Amino acid sequence: MATKPKRVIDDAVVRQEAGTKDKLLDRAFAFAFKGLVYAQIWEDPVVDMAGLDIRPDSRVVTIASGSCNVLSYLTADPAQIVALDLNRGHIALGHLKLAAAKHLPGYERFRRFCGDADHLENVALYHAHIAPHLDSESRKYWERRDISGRKRIAHFSRGIYRQGLLGRFIGLSHLMAKLYRIDLEAILDAPTLEDQRTAFEATLAPVFDRKFIRWLTNQPASLFGLGIPPAQFTHLAGDERMAEVLRRRLEKLACDFAVADNYFAWQAFGRGYGKGEDAPVPPYLERRNYAAVRDRADRVSLRRTSYTDFLKGEPDSSLDRYILLDAQDWMNPVQLTELWREITRTARPGARVLFRTSAEPDLLPGRVDDAVLSQWDYRAQQSADLTRRDRSSIYGGVHLYVLRG
Structure with a gap:
């Protein structure tokens, strides 16, 4: 029998091997995660x-x-x-x-x-x-x-994009920017990539050198609004201060992609999509895709369950494409191996798995049973290219596996 969703959230987030302080942080995140977190998903x-x-x-x-x-x-x-x-x-x-x-x-x-x-x-x-x-x-x-x-x-x-855990976090970030007399929307007005970088270097980059910001961003609870649990916070920071990691990610968002083609930048710096017909939006909101999305909407089913529990109910060799977002950052080796056993069992020939990690490296080698993982081919070059092209700029790595044979 599948575990109840509320319990699964706690099981996914609360580290049983952690100390008392870390468990309290985990439970605080689990409580926050039970409300609406993302009005817009942050994967490209x-x-x-x-x-x-x-x-x-x-x-x-x-x-x-x-x-x-x-x-x-x-x-x-x-x-x-x-x-x-x-x-x-x-x-x-x-x-x-x-x-x-x-x-x-x-x-x-x-x-x-x-x-x-x-x-x-x-x-x-x-x-x-x-x-x-x-x-x-x-x-x-x-x-x-x-x-x-x-x-x-x-x-x-x-x-709606000002609501949810992430929407309120972005709103709080805008409020703090005003306190530092920073106009975040100035980046959206920049006509070229060079102007975007100039705006970033002049306004946003110096903020991450301030003592208060460096202290604040080093607290795991400060990033709950990004949907980052304490365990993932540790992976994301690595050996660096979190302020440095966040500065680099924000620099990529602000400087590496033209704002005219990056709706993630509009959400971060403008708290919503642009209003014009040509404003960047997700593919499903583009006029050219409207009829296809409308006519194919019945092909989607939504289920409130965990990934592994769902796969356990599926037949062998029945699925082709798996998208895991960054969920594996939350998992321990036992959970990862159980998940990948089910992915491998249900995968058809040529199946693909795509996921993201908070840090850059692939987290699976050494944590998933090699007898399972060896059945998959890691596409390192393509993964690096996908990471470079990811306009949301939040994650350290995008990773692609293809079933061998």
Whole structure:
């Protein structure tokens, strides 16, 4: 019998071998993670699809998170996508976005609801076109009141991307920037990559030399808003101070990709997507992809369960593409080996697994039973290229494995 989702969150995050202080930090993160964390996922779907090589007969299994990537994978025309998550807010958000794609009247309304996500009209659109098609649990989630006393669906009239653990973290970062008299949106106004770098070096880079920021970013709890549990914090920092790691990641986000083509930069520095027709958005929100996403939305199913538990219920040789996000950063060697045994058992010939790590190196060698991992080919050169191209810039590495034979 599968473990209950609430318990699985605790089991995934709380390190049994840790000391009392670390366990308290783990439990604090587990509590924070039970609410909505990501209104937008922070993995680049264009990079994902380049590595995954999704085919028309592909059965894809992924972690849902904010479901932007789930809907974006539909543009590659897979046969099926199964999206898994332990967080009920993420599952409800996925159902909402799928219903919006299928039932809102036209692209403009869909873009306004899921892209701008801040119009008063969106609440009325929800009740008229989306709510009647939602499952009872998702409808209950969106129509219940949150801690502020507002119904959760009202967030789509006030800016859903400013909500959730990550949205509030970005908002707090903007508030701190104002205290230091920094205009984060100046990077979005830069016309060239050279101007973006000039803006970064003049405004953001010096902040990471301030004593308070260096102290603050060295506290594991300070990065809960990024969805980084204490165990992952340790992997991310390595032997460096966290301020140096974050400065490099933010530099890549601000300087390595033109803001005209990077919606992750708009979310970080503008707290939402740009409003213009040509503003960068995830593939599922692009006008050219609207009909495909709408017509293929029924190929997606969402399930509230763990990855390993889901795979245990699947037949041998039945799946083609696996996306793990950064979930393995949370796992110990026993959990990793159990997961990869199930991946290997359920994988069809030519199956691909794509995941990210907080630090740059691949974390599997030496932690997954070699009898299991040796059945897979690690694509080192392609992984390095995917890492370089990942516009979200949050992760140290993007990794691709392909089943041998």
